[in-house]
Amino acid sequence: MSSCSHQPTWQADGVRRRIVVIGATGRTGRMVSRELAGEGRLLLVGRSPESLGALGRELDCPVQVARLEELGGVLEPGDVVVSTVGPYDLVGDQVVTAAIASACTYVDVTGEPRFLERIYDDHGPEAGRHGVMLLPAAGYEFVPGHLLAHRAATAARGDARTVEIAYLADGGLQAGSASGRRSLVRAMTRSTRTFRDGMVRREPVGERRSSFRTTAGRRSTVSIGGAEVWTLRQHFPELTAIDVHSGWFGPLGPAVTVGGQLTRPLRLVRGDWVLDRALALLGDGPEEGLAEGTSRFVARCRDERGRVITRREAVAGNAIVLAARLAAATADRLAQRDLRDLPTGATDPIGVFGIDGLAEICAWAGLVELDDGP
Structure with missing residues (x-):
């Protein structure tokens, strides 16, 4: 994460800043837009005049038809940009670049490790030099993990050396969008970063398997x-390992591990591209599925001997709905903040809101923290 004393000349000075939703007509974009409608200045941006116009009429919001390469003519200094485009690994960088160039605060809901790598390693320093804040992964991934890991590490009173975080979902994923499934494919067919033995390492997704105790088993x-992997070390420098896991695959976990090992040959024969195109043609899942499913999150800390010493758990409803509500709440609160109060560069939700502010956002979005011990 980076910081810089330079700030854009535009300041809020008590005036609510405009929120601009990029990709407003996609599944997540529509949900974020509906959550934000009526909360203040809002602009919906998309490529389809028909779909965008219909959404604008539904929400009584202004709209702007624009391609990603045209965002420079749409964004204004001080805007809060919510990027819901996807897959982020394919098109997300264009939105980040436009936000930095236009002196906007940037938020997204990515869960793609390679895109996060570019946010923190490449775009973050550039944003810092321009006095701009980037807040990636402000949805289901990876906001709850920050909250629970902070709770668990704080309770460990300096004795935590490893924090392990699990993102779990019981049902409801059939309602995912085509771009969301494409993002998942790209995430699973590219290497990721982890922090182990005090060092940042690169490894295939699914390299290691584990299990987590939850209230549901x-x-x-x-x-x-x-x-x-990038952010928690800033808050807890005593950590020597940060491990983030997914339980979406259940008994198929071993297959994911094997698939991770085949990432390089799969990409060499363009197998990931073929699957990406197939998923795009399938379209979005049924919206009825958004009313189903339970999201679960666990964070646990281990001491230097590997013993679990603290543990925290939380639950919410459908993972896709939770992502949209978290992003909307994040953007809404940022719109009320003066730029001079924000960090610059690529940051995290704890660095922006503090642990109490983050807990309020999560609670509003429907996340319920459970009482639990080691």
Whole structure:
């Protein structure tokens, strides 16, 4: 994460800043837009005049038809940009670049490790030099993990050396969008970052398997990497390992591990491209599925001997709905903040809102923290 004393000349000075939703007509974009409608200045941006016009009329919001390469003519200094485009690994960089060039605050809901790598390693320093804040992964991935890991590490009172975080979902994923499934494919067919033995390492997704105890039983997981790999060390320098896992695959975890090992040959024969195109043609899943499913999150800390010493758990409803509500709440609160109060460069939700502010956002979005011990 980076910081810089330079700030854009535009300041809020008590005036609510405009929120601009990029990709407003996609599944997640529509949900974020509906959450934000009526909360203040809002602009919906998309490529389809028909779909965008219909959404604008539904929400009584202004709209702007624009391609990603035209965002420079749409954005204004001080805007809060919410990027819901995807897959981020394919098109996300264009939105980040436009936000930095236009002196906008940037938010997204990515869960793609390689895109996060570019956010923190490449775009972050550039944003810092321009006095701009980037807040990636402000949805299901990876906001709850930050909250629970902070809770668990704080309770460990300096004795935590390893933090392990699990993102779990019981049902409801059939309602995912085509771009969301494409993002998942790209995430699973590219290497990720992890932090182990005090060093940042690169490894295939699914390299390691584990299991986590939850109030609904034990869940099998595979390693995926996440934003916490970059951010938690800033808050807890005593950590020597940060491990982020997904339990979406259940008993198919071993297959994910094997698939991770085949990442390089799969990409060499363009197998990932073929699957990406097939998923794009399938379209979005049924919206009825958004009313189903339970999201679960666990964070646990181990001491230097590997013993679990603290543990925290939280639950919410459908993972896709939770992602949209978290992103909307994040953007809404940022729109009320003066730029001079924000960090610059690529940051994390704890660095922006503090742990109490982050807990309020999560609670509003429907995340319920459970009482639990080691």
